[in-house]
Amino acid sequence: MQDLVIRTIKAEDVDAVQNFLMRQLKDLFAHEGQSAITDDVWGLKKTYLEPPNCNMWGVFTPAGEVIGTAAVCAYNDRIALLKGCYAAGTTAEIGRCYIDKRLRRRGIGSELVKKITEFCIEQGYFVMYLHTHRFLPGGFNFWEKQGFKITVDEAGIAEIVHMEKLLL
Structure with a gap:
């Protein structure tokens, strides 16, 4: 973690971040019957960089390789x-x-959640919502450890779990 840099992505990072995300989605959602909608990936600037109350962070190696993201x-x-x-x-x-x-299980995701939480508080959000899938390696357990609570567990083939964390 010591050599990694976590920062807001910039316009010049978009291609590298999109490539990273597409590799992740291909790897994580390759199960039969699973697919991941990618409109936000192809529209990163419009979705996460342009609106003032939105943001996306990248985790970069010293060589500039993207090894993590959160939005x-x-x-x-x-x-x-x-x-x-x-x-x-x-x-x-x-x-x-x-x-x-x-690079999982080294505290990188927890550092991203700290950045996300600080940003959400600064922007005046009261609730952080997310959904995850039980089949994702470490996903559900990670979010529980970050203080998120289940609101709806859909189960089914997609194993979707909706979660929230109150900021008040």
Whole structure:
């Protein structure tokens, strides 16, 4: 962790971050019946860099290789199962939190969550929402350790678990 740099991604990082994310998605969502929507990946600047209440962080090696990411955007009531559960403007959605599998379990993800939490508080969010999948290596357990609580466990083939953390 000592040689790694965690910082907000810049326009010049977008290609490298997109390539990292696509590798992660291909590796993690390669199960039969699984797919990951990638509109936000291809629209990183519009989704995470341009809106003032959104952000994306990258974890970079000294050589400039992207080995981790995490993002925050305003939750937009996009998930049918959760319609009306979260107030507009006060709920942040956490996403695209991935660490290269060679470097997991070294505290990098926890450092990203600290950055995310600080940002969410600064932006006036009251709740951090995310969804994860039970089949992701360490995903659900990681978020539980970060203080997120289950709101809905969908189970099924996608093994989706919706979680939140209150910031008040």
